[in-house]
Amino acid sequence: DRGEIVGGFYYYVFTENPEKNKLVIFDKKAIMKRKPDKASAEFWGGEKDKWEYNKTTKKNVKKGKETVEGWYDEMVYKTVARAAYGNITIDSQKIDDDYVQLKKAENTYFEQVIEEEIKDNANKEIIDVSDFEEVTDQVEEVVEEVSEPEPTESGVNEADDILQGMRSAKETTPDF
Template structure:
């Protein structure tokens, strides 16, 4: 009993970082002897990285909460004391075991939102396209050895060469005619390469309409371009001028997410950690949730006080399908993935 009281006292006096680490370690599976599994240095480092990233996101979100007028400010502060630690610990166990690192670009991004049923903030971990690739390569079935991604502009020469009786290997022709004036962006494609069996090589082409079909219904104009809505005290006041956005980056990101998210999972490779991830993804894409959002999308403005069931994340693009202040918080993750501060593509 004394030992248990000492442990509780120690935990109560621990820093947020220490409590977070202990909560995560507690959720790691035990060995055959029912003793805690010794974490590798890599796993410990990843746990620390999740804390660093979530802490930074919470601090920025809390500053935005305090910047609002009291009429529109959520009463619950975005602090570690108000985070659903059990859910976060379980998710960190799963994603860190897969190898996703929140401090690596486009691996995984934490998005906090208010769960009114619990009165706490849940931390949603959104996979980036590099995270999807890592997961696909570790757990996928028939994963390509390499993938070539390209955007197609109106002046580029492109011709697909589909597999047929006379053509055993699917391929394509692609040539940039004018590097400095490629014309209008028309779409993109990716080519999956299987080195030991090139007859399995596969070309996937997505035109503009097919890519825009995967654009969230309430996509942010800062990223996709177009007209940006103007808001004042939680109400839409009108349209601002058109913004250019980062359309190229959004098209390329959509191609990459489409590629790696389409890789089938090898059932023989599924472990407890992946099972947890798959269950979380299934819950976030529940059909009833989608129907609810479609019904209310134009009827209410979401603030940080959001029900967990009221948030829809588009699987193809990773963006949140809502017009709200919550979108601004989510943009932080998208900026990193889209390389807004220094485009990768």
């Protein structure tokens, strides 16, 4: 047992610029300030409602309060750790460089797998193509003629009927 928690801290280490190293200290008040308003007593500890099943109403009924120990130490640790991780600045250039390096490694790996498969499976079975027959038949080209649309009863084809209807509708539509 280490005793009651009085605070927490985290330490930023900059390997390339040690002069930027930083120690951040939280007292208990600063940690509790980060505790959510609706924090569950099962996690943080404290009092919670006690429920019992009522056989006559066939429902759970509140029967006072009970004290729960919870995981206070772990929740304090989580709060400090989240504050520390939240303050880490993400260098997008490093992420991009790492991503490109990962993609190159993947491509190299896949190329090696393909080369290995070719080396294992290539030139196993000899295919004999000396027994062939030359085909000299000519292919007949088929050209289909496009015919004009047939006129309807009004003497105009169907597409012209539709266009004419659209024009007349446009002329009768008011401009807004």
